[in-house]
Amino acid sequence: MNAGGWVIMLVSVGGVTVLFFTCLYKVLAGGGKKAEHMHGLDIDTHDVEKD
Amino acid sequence: MATVQKKESWNSRLGVILAVAGSAVGLGNFLRFPGQAAKFGGEEGGGAFMIAYFISLVLIGIPICWAEWAMGRFGGSKGYNSSPGILNLLIKHPAGKYIGVLGVIIPVIIYMYYVYIEAWCLGYAVNFLTGGLNLGNDVGAYGDFWGGFIGAGENGSAIGFGVKQVGVYLILVFVLNFFLIYRGLSQGIEWFCRYAMPTLVFLAIIVLVRVLTLGAPIADKPDQNVINGLGYMWNPGNLVENLMNPQLWLAAAGQIFFSLSVGFGVIITYASYLTKEDDVVLSGLTATSANEFCEVALGGMITIPAAFVFLGSAGVIGMGTFDLGFKVLPLVFSEMPAAGQFFGFVFFFLLFLAAVTSSLSMLQPGIAFLEEGLGINRKQSVSLLGMVTALGCLFVVYFSKDVKALDTMDFWVGTFLIFVLATIQIVIFGWVVGIDRGWQLAHQGAEMHIPNFFKVVIKFICPLFLIIIFICWVATNVFGYNFSTGEFKLSGYVLDLVGSEEQPANNVARASMALILIVAAFIAALIAQAGKRWAKLEKAKGGAS
Numbered sequence: 330m331n332a333g334g335w336v337i338m339l340v341s342v343g344g345v346t347v348l349f350f351t352c353l354y355k356v357l358a359g360g361g362k363k364a365e366h367m368h369g370l371d372i373d374t375h376d377v378e379k380d
Numbered sequence: 381m382a383t384v385q386k387k388e389s390w391n392s393r394l395g396v397i398l399a400v401a402g403s404a405v406g407l408g409n410f411l412r413f414p415g416q417a418a419k420f421g422g423e424e425g426g427g428a429f430m431i432a433y434f435i436s437l438v439l440i441g442i443p444i445c446w447a448e449w450a451m452g453r454f455g456g457s458k459g460y461n462s463s464p465g466i467l468n469l470l471i472k473h474p475a476g477k478y479i480g481v482l483g484v485i486i487p488v489i490i491y492m493y494y495v496y497i498e499a500w501c502l503g504y505a506v507n508f509l510t511g512g513l514n515l516g517n518d519v520g521a522y523g524d525f526w527g528g529f530i531g532a533g534e535n536g537s538a539i540g541f542g543v544k545q546v547g548v549y550l551i552l553v554f555v556l557n558f559f560l561i562y563r564g565l566s567q568g569i570e571w572f573c574r575y576a577m578p579t580l581v582f583l584a585i586i587v588l589v590r591v592l593t594l595g596a597p598i599a600d601k602p603d604q605n606v607i608n609g610l611g612y613m614w615n616p617g618n619l620v621e622n623l624m625n626p627q628l629w630l631a632a633a634g635q636i637f638f639s640l641s642v643g644f645g646v647i648i649t650y651a652s653y654l655t656k657e658d659d660v661v662l663s664g665l666t667a668t669s670a671n672e673f674c675e676v677a678l679g680g681m682i683t684i685p686a687a688f689v690f691l692g693s694a695g696v697i698g699m700g701t702f703d704l705g706f707k708v709l710p711l712v713f714s715e716m717p718a719a720g721q722f723f724g725f726v727f728f729f730l731l732f733l734a735a736v737t738s739s740l741s742m743l744q745p746g747i748a749f750l751e752e753g754l755g756i757n758r759k760q761s762v763s764l765l766g767m768v769t770a771l772g773c774l775f776v777v778y779f780s781k782d783v784k785a786l787d788t789m790d791f792w793v794g795t796f797l798i799f800v801l802a803t804i805q806i807v808i809f810g811w812v813v814g815i816d817r818g819w820q821l822a823h824q825g826a827e828m829h830i831p832n833f834f835k836v837v838i839k840f841i842c843p844l845f846l847i848i849i850f851i852c853w854v855a856t857n858v859f860g861y862n863f864s865t866g867e868f869k870l871s872g873y874v875l876d877l878v879g880s881e882e883q884p885a886n887n888v889a890r891a892s893m894a895l896i897l898i899v900a901a902f903i904a905a906l907i908a909q910a911g912k913r914w915a916k917l918e919k920a921k922g923g924a925s
Contacts, residue, residue: 330611337427338614341434342677349673352666355827356393 395570401670402573402737409675414683427616432632447809449660450822452651462749483645487742492772498735499549508724531780538780583730609685643802753910788892
């Protein structure tokens, strides 16, 4: 592998890795709001029947 | 007794991000992407492909992604979850909802053959575990195994239920998909993706570490080492010359498309289950970056170097996705010193997980449409979609000779129609909704600001880039235009349908096209019915307000 290959590989792999973990960090910690529970217990995916 | 349905929604923000990322991460990340990079790099390396790839990511991938997330959430806030419903709402013209037919048939048709490939992955994982794929160092033996496993030699021969036949795995994956989709958005799709996505990343890292520590495994071929394998993938070659090649741009843009699941009709449906306070900008970027991490940092580092160290450049050049994945890589893992069989199992199991998270996403747009368009409940919509996709899947599996049915459907729906839908979506977002209103929709509840230059990208550059790419794609892949010689020669996919003096039409290809048209007509008829229902609902809403 030549120097250009190393540069492209490190920039590409490093770039997407940094972007991914930064975004994930912002979602989990930075942004914070509703990272885990968005709609809580009011969710019921099943149909309900009503008279 | 009247039946009413509670509105479905995601259980957590991380869940929706993992579900969208799971939809995007599939076989393409680990097989198609490295194959494309190697194809356009050749002996010089695929670095130039990567430059075109990242430019395409910024100019078309991320903008369409944000547009789909924003339009989907807007549609959901008005009570619509399917592409026909959302486009009906956005376009405000009776014909608008029929454009949405693409957002339903694309995932439904792709599911019909994707689940077949998913079954190959599970079958290969099991065969690695049981030692059924220890076939020596002749790639021909692996080709024969694959041919026998999927029934490539003769129509009808794939339908068998031995360990080395696809039938039993197909039933298993089909049942798994419909079991999860029946459980619903949060308890089925989200629940599965929460476990499957981290697991597949973990498994990929295990395989990556093994590949990067292979050194030069063949003693008398020291040049076939990992560093040279990485060079084969990443070296830039003659950058200027390579970047002047239109085919390279076409392939890079195409890869971004297929990889991110934009233009599938999936993201728009997934995002419709968010509320208007939920962020879509950061969530969309996170899901996109998760896909890119799996594709570039994992897929780009595993497949080509692994194939190169055992087979040299001859084992990589000209290999299509299936050849690379189901002939070359099984040989690589079989020959890998120290627990190659185990790593083979791990690799194909991670492909299987990636495939399930993608195939699940292909079912939800159909389910959403049936539920909201016809007013039926989940049990009925799952049954109806299950019947339609099972018939389609049976068709693909029966006509397995030379994978003709699969190949035809993949070309016309999995490639051609995706370009069409993605172009329509970005034009609707930038021009019909309008960039200022679209910008406002995207930023509701947003936790990050989209850089302002994306306004120009979304309104002008992205549609223009897409249209140019699409025209070039049709010219080369449909009309067979050769950029080097300037000659036209109809592609095999067209000749399969229309025939020529040298090549008679292929009946399986024609039947596959007929199947696509029948499904499209069926969905269009349902949309017409749904349109009446939506009009009544809108009228009732108007009256109530």
